[in-house]
Amino acid sequence: MTQLALVIDLNVCVGCHACVTSCKEWNTSGTAGTMSDLRPYGADPTGTFFNRVQTFEVGEFPDTQTVHFPKSCLHCEEPPCVPVCPTGASYKRPEDGIVLVDYDKCIGCKYCSWACPYGAREIDERQKVMKKCTLCVDRIYDKTLPPAERRPACVMACPTSARLFGDIHDPASEVSQAIRERGGYPLMPEWGTQPANHYLPRRRTELTIEEDELVRADNPLKIDGKLPKPPLRDPALDDVTSW
Amino acid sequence: MHPAYSVIFLTTLIGAGQGLFLALFSAELGARLGWLNPADAGFYVGGAVLVCGLMVMGLIASIFHLGRPERGWRAATRWRTSWLSREIIVLPLFVAGAVAYGAAHWIQGAGWMQQLPVSTLAIGAVTALLSVALFVSTGMIYACLKFLQEWATPLTVANYLLLGCASGFTLATAYAAAAEPALAPFFGAGALALSGLAFVTRGASLIRNARLKPRSTLQSAIGIKHPRIVQMAQGMMGGAFNTREFFHGRSRAFLRSVKWIFLALTFPVPAVLVVAGLALGSLPLLGLAFAVQYLGLLAERWFFFAQANHPQNLYYQAVA
Numbered sequence: 001m002t003q004l005a006l007v008i009d010l011n012v013c014v015g016c017h018a019c020v021t022s023c024k025e026w027n028t029s030g031t032a033g034t035m036s037d038l039r040p041y042g043a044d045p046t047g048t049f050f051n052r053v054q055t056f057e058v059g060e061f062p063d064t065q066t067v068h069f070p071k072s073c074l075h076c077e078e079p080p081c082v083p084v085c086p087t088g089a090s091y092k093r094p095e096d097g098i099v100l101v102d103y104d105k106c107i108g109c110k111y112c113s114w115a116c117p118y119g120a121r122e123i124d125e126r127q128k129v130m131k132k133c134t135l136c137v138d139r140i141y142d143k144t145l146p147p148a149e150r151r152p153a154c155v156m157a158c159p160t161s162a163r164l165f166g167d168i169h170d171p172a173s174e175v176s177q178a179i180r181e182r183g184g185y186p187l188m189p190e191w192g193t194q195p196a197n198h199y200l201p202r203r204r205t206e207l208t209i210e211e212d213e214l215v216r217a218d219n220p221l222k223i224d225g226k227l228p229k230p231p232l233r234d235p236a237l238d239d240v241t242s243w
Numbered sequence: 244m245h246p247a248y249s250v251i252f253l254t255t256l257i258g259a260g261q262g263l264f265l266a267l268f269s270a271e272l273g274a275r276l277g278w279l280n281p282a283d284a285g286f287y288v289g290g291a292v293l294v295c296g297l298m299v300m301g302l303i304a305s306i307f308h309l310g311r312p313e314r315g316w317r318a319a320t321r322w323r324t325s326w327l328s329r330e331i332i333v334l335p336l337f338v339a340g341a342v343a344y345g346a347a348h349w350i351q352g353a354g355w356m357q358q359l360p361v362s363t364l365a366i367g368a369v370t371a372l373l374s375v376a377l378f379v380s381t382g383m384i385y386a387c388l389k390f391l392q393e394w395a396t397p398l399t400v401a402n403y404l405l406l407g408c409a410s411g412f413t414l415a416t417a418y419a420a421a422a423e424p425a426l427a428p429f430f431g432a433g434a435l436a437l438s439g440l441a442f443v444t445r446g447a448s449l450i451r452n453a454r455l456k457p458r459s460t461l462q463s464a465i466g467i468k469h470p471r472i473v474q475m476a477q478g479m480m481g482g483a484f485n486t487r488e489f490f491h492g493r494s495r496a497f498l499r500s501v502k503w504i505f506l507a508l509t510f511p512v513p514a515v516l517v518v519a520g521l522a523l524g525s526l527p528l529l530g531l532a533f534a535v536q537y538l539g540l541l542a543e544r545w546f547f548f549a550q551a552n553h554p555q556n557l558y559y560q561a562v563a
Contacts, residue, residue, distance in 0.1 A: 020478070045481040052478030054558060056461075058469045066475070069465050071558060084387070086318035086328035105317055108310020111327050113488060114244070117390045117459065119555025122484040128310025185466045188554065190458050191390050199466055 003077060003097035004135055005168045005196035006155070007175045007184055008070055011203050013162040015053055015068030022157035023051040023072075023133075030138055032103055036126035048124045050133040051154055065202060070163070072154075073120040073133035074187060074195030075099050081112035081121065090130070097169075097196060098137055103129045117191055135165075168196055244391075245488055246548035252304035254381060255410070255540045257334065258403065260297030261374040262411015263290065263418075264341055266433060268367040270415075270426055275364055279429055284352025286423045287363070291345025293418060298338045326387055330380035337377050340370030378404040385547075392455050393551040398448040402547075405441035406509070406540060412437055413513055413536050417529035420520070427529070431521045435514055438536075442510045445543070449502070452550060459554040474561040486559050491549035501546045508539025 027050060028035040037047035051072040058065045075092075079099050082090050089105035090112045092098070101112075101121075106129035113121040113130060121132045136152035139145065149156065155165045166175035175198070178184055184198035267290040273279035306312045321328040347363045350356055382400030389395045412434035419427040461472050477486075491498070513536035520528030 017478075039481075046479075046483055047481075049479070049483070052483075054474065054478045055476040056465060056467070057473045057475050058467055058471070060471055067465070067467060071478070080388075080390075083321075083324035084327065086321050086325045086331060087314070088321050089317075105314070106311065107314045107318055109308060109318070109327065110310075110488065111325075111384070113484070114391070114553070115388055117554040119485045119489065119553075119558055123310060123488075125484075187466055188459050188463050190463060191554075201466070 001097070001169050002095065002167050003075075003169045003196050004140070004166070005075055005097075005175060005198065006072070006135070006152070007164040007166075007168075007178050007198045007200060009162045009164070009178070009182075009200040010067055010069065011162075011200060012160040013053075013068045013070060014160055015055055015066075016159060017053050018157040018159060019070055019154035019163060020049065020051050020053055022153045024049060026136060026139065026153035027134070032138075033127060035131065036124050038125050046125070048122050048131055050122075050131065067202065070154075071118070071120070072197070073099060074118060074193075074197040075133075075135065077194035077196055078192060080115045080117070080191070080193055084111050084115040086111070096167075098135050099132070100134055100137065101130050101132060103127065103131075106130050117188055117193065118195075140165075168198070244548045244551045244553055245491055246545045247308055249304050249306075249308035251541055251544040251548070253301045253308070254403070255537065255544055256297050256301035256304060257377070257381070258407025258540070259410040259414055259537065260294045260301065260341075261337065261377055262408040262437075263297065263414050264294045264337075264344075264374050264411070265371055265408055266412045266415035266430055267291070267294070267344075268371045269433070270429065271364060271367055273429065280425045282423045282426055284348045286419075286426075287348040288345045288352065289422055290415070290418060291341050291348070293414070294341045295338060295345070298334070298341070302334070326380050326383040330377065330384060333373055333377045333380050337370060337373040340366065340373050344370050375404070378407055385551075390459065390554050391551045392458065393452045394547075396448065396451060398444055398451065401444040402441065402448060405437055405444055406543065409434060409437040409441045409509075410533065410536050410540055413517060413529075414533045416517055416520070417526065417533050420524070420526045420529045424524070428521055431517050431529075434517055434532075438510055438514055445506075445509075457552065457554070459557060461557050461560075464554070464557040474558075477559050477562060480562055482562075485555060489553040489556055489559075493549065498546065498549055501542050501549070505539050505542035505546055508535055509543055510539075512536075513539070 024035060035048040039045050040047065051070060054069045054071060056067045056069055058067055075098055079092055082092050082099065087105045087107055089102045091100060093100060108123060108128040108130065110123060121130050124131050140150050140152065142150060151165050155163045164175050164178055166173040168175050168179065170176060178200060179198050182200045184200050186195040186198055267287055270279060270282060274281040309315060318328055318331045322332055344363060344366045347359055347366050351359060351363060379400055382403035385394040386396060386399040412430050416427055416430040416434050419430050462468055513532040516528050516532035516535060520532060
């Protein structure tokens with residue numbers, strides 16, 4: 001079984017929104033039609049997006065971390081939005097695990113959006129059908145694209161490579177390794193939805209410098225007393241002084 | 244959740260229609276068993292017309308909820324998994340049953356046939372079952388969403404059933420006072436008993452919901468285990484479907500006042516009006532009892548939606 005998914009590295013996401021704009025650009029230009037915007041230049045603009053980057057501040061000043069948090073459909077392995085759909089418009093593809101909406105069958109009852117705890121679905125206010133991330137299903141299988149570009153638009157756009165794409169059921173894939181080795185976790189695990197998308201946590205990067213690394217206590221020339229030994233404050237030269 | 248008036252009117256109107264049908268059928272059953280005076284065929288025909296009127300008004304309200312009502316027929320296809328699909332199948336079946344019930348009484352009353360192929364009681368029994376199935380389907384649409392913790396309880400189904408039956412019996416009391424006064428005390432007693440039962444289950448769900456502890460937190464929503472997390476930006480400033488559909492946008496005080504208004508208008512006020520109307524034999528008072536209770540149920544349904552706190556709201560707490 002294949003389960004395609006995104007793995008998002010919160011450690012390197014800088015919150016630039018390039019994934020948001022490239023997602024909108026690719027998907028609004030696709031065969032499925034535009035992602036409508038209402039009043040785009042008005043005082044109260046609103047529009048349809050598959051992906052958003054949110055920002056959270058963790059901790060209390062001065063010990064704070066700013067966490068940028070991209071959120072799109074998580075392509076759950078047990079998607080609660082699929083069984084509730086009265087028309088079968090909301091479905092999960094058995095071959096690759098992508099959760100999709102058939103825009104020609106959707107009646108716009110919004111029940112699936114009530115059934116998604118993540119708020120991943122949005123109704124298109126003009127087409128009046130439910131829309132959500134497709135993992136760029138019209139891109140990743142496109143044989144006319146070079147293999148390196150058969151990836152979701154957001155993954156292609158990310159300047160820090162915070163977004164990984166692959167099959168989380170293949171233990172050798174890049175995403176499975178990232179989840180395994182870098183502590184990948186799902187969102188809201190308490191509801192048993194088993195989201196396919198995972199997030200990689202922030203990591204603390206600390207540089208520890210021991211005192212003997214500064215003074216080169218193990219320099220054999222110093223130990224043997226063969227070189228002059230200026231005071232610690234004075235400038236030192238390798239192979240000239242003992243430090 | 245943002246209360247949608249289409250769904251508020253749909254559920255309250257069809258609830259009253261289903262309850263009214265159960266009232267009509269219980270009167271016929273009581274008469275057959277010899278506990279009640281038999282009513283004219285015209286009483287059942289008029290009652291069935293009322294039931295169908297309420298159901299059609301509910302259906303019209305529901306159309307406003309759909310983005311693509313012209314594809315509504317597709318909603319009957321996923322009855323294996325979706326309670327919404329089941330509701331959409333059972334609803335027209337129930338209306339068809341009510342039409343058949345009224346038609347059978349009409350044919351019998353007019354004496355056009357010596358013997359009906361199916362007795363009115365049998366048609367009524369099947370339709371009553373469909374009515375209960377419709378109540379269960381409507382309630383389960385909400386009760387099956389497990390992370391909407393305010394809804395995910397059997398009390399939700401009980402409330403839809405009992406509140407619908409209570410308003411149906413109150414309407415039947417007023418209708419009987421106009422068309423068949425001998426039956427009014429029976430319907431009135433039913434309305435009082437069902438309103439009392441509904442008060443118990445709705446009160447129980449209010450108490451339950453007041454003590455709920457949300458299972459999802461901001462910590463589990465973004466997976467960062469720190470006691471102090473503050474949202475700085477939600478990815479847009481102009482609002483989106485996520486900020487419109489899942490927030491009621493009213494103050495806590497407003498919510499609290501709606502709660503007390505619906506508790507008063509749904510239970511004690513109509514009960515007093517029903518008792519007074521029966522004692523004085525006053526049709527206007529009994530009609531007012533139904534009108535007040537229906538208003539109370541509109542407020543009750545508004546509160547039902549507004550009180551449900553969707554976990555997605557954790558992601559939309561600050562605009563910046």
